[in-house]
Amino acid sequence: MFSKYRLLPSLCLLALSVFSTHAQALTVDELAAQFESYKKQQALEFEKIRSENKALVAQNKTLKKALKNTQAAVENNAVAFETVADAFAESGGGSNWTNDTSIGGYGELHYTNLNTDGSSHEESVDFHRYVLFFNHEFNDKLRLFTELELEHSLAGEGKNGEIELEQAWMQYDITPNAAVRAGILLMPVGILNEIHEPDTFYGVDRNLVETKIIPATWWEAGLAGQYQFDNGLQVDAMISSGLELGNSYEIRGGRQKVSQQEANDPLFALRLKYTGITGLRLSGTLMHQTDMAQSSVNNAVDVGSGTLVETHAIYNRHIGPGTFTTKALFSQWFIDINDASKQGADNQTGYFLEPSYRMPTPYGDVGIYGRYSYLDYYKNGASEYDVWEGGLNWWIDKNVVVKADWQYQNKRNGLGDKRGFNLGLGYQFY
Secondary structure, three states: OHHHHHHHHHHHHHHHHHHHHHHHHHHHHHHHHHHHHHHHHHHHHHHHHHHHHHHHHHHHHHHHHHHHHHHHHHHHHHHHHHHHHHHHHHOOOOOOHHHHEEEEEEEEEEEEEEEEOOOEEEEEEEEEEEEEEEEEEOOOOEEEEEEEEEEOOOEOOOOOEEEEEEEEEEEEEOOOOEEEEEEEEEOOOOOOOOOOOHHHOOOOOOOHHHHHOOOOOOEEEEEEEEEEOOOOEEEEEEEEOOOOOOOOOOOHHHOOOOOOOOOOOOEEEEEEEEOOOOOEEEEEEEEEEOOOOOOOOOOOOOEEEEEEEEEEEEEEEEEOOEEEEEEEEEEEEEEEEOOOOOOOOOEEEEEEEEEEEEEOOOOOEEEEEEEEEEEEEEOOOEEEEEEEEEEEEEEEEOOEEEEEEEEEEEEOOOOOOEEEEEEEEEEEEO
């Protein structure tokens, strides 16, 4: 039993020895082959790593170049941003120009039905005016005001209408009370010449006194100064281009409208306006032009100096549910005319008195008015009229008005009485 168990380990050792010797001989050969295979594999891996490293180096160079370009672009953008920021700040905190620009306008449509004794019957419809305002504030002290007008709906060769630049002026506020203006300016005279939107006056058309004598609407190229006293007194002074009277000796026809205008002789204007009493407005204007015909270019017209005197008053008072208003205006030209055949051209006069009453209703304000006018003007001959008229305005909105008026024009010096009615629609927006 003992010998049996001693022999078993010996046999095991012998078998292990034989197996080990054979395994060791195989492992050496195999290891040699495996080593060669391993060297080849390592060479391939090394070549792959070297190729990848070469690619990474090239990619790194590209990234460095891109980074350098990006840094340069960032620096350029920073400079550009600072430039824009500076301009943004200098432009008044970066406000959009549209915030300082305003657009407005007005328009009026007329229907006319008038009979002229012994002559003709006038019945017409006319979109008399279409006007646009374009205004801009450059800063707190400097602003621009412009007004572009199309008259009678259609302009061009052989057409009734005109396109006119009626206003284009700059104003600079020197102080809160003092300002200067330059450009195409409305003349500081009368009630309608500066404020003539259709919702601001009675009657379908503008009154004949201011149309024929002043003559509204009247604008010139000039320079004006204005000062407003604290007590309600305002002073306006202006030097501008002037009228050029032709052979008709008509004041209205002497307007040149700043279109390649003769400017050999200027016109001087001075106006005083007082609004220091509630409900009352008083105003007076004096104008003078040394040569009414611009004679250096118009020697055919024998006329010298001319002076316009104009004054008006407006009084408003609340009575009952509405407001009672009275307007009165007087204007007269004194013209030095050396042609004896032009009797009446040297002294052209007009005045009117207009009471009115305006009251609110559930459907908009309604106003009624009456007006008496006296008119003595000249156009290829003297024309002297008494004009009686009355009518109503219905403001369907505060800036939209429907109008109707009846009038009788009595011609004192001959035939030509007119009578009839007018209808109108007007608006303004701003």
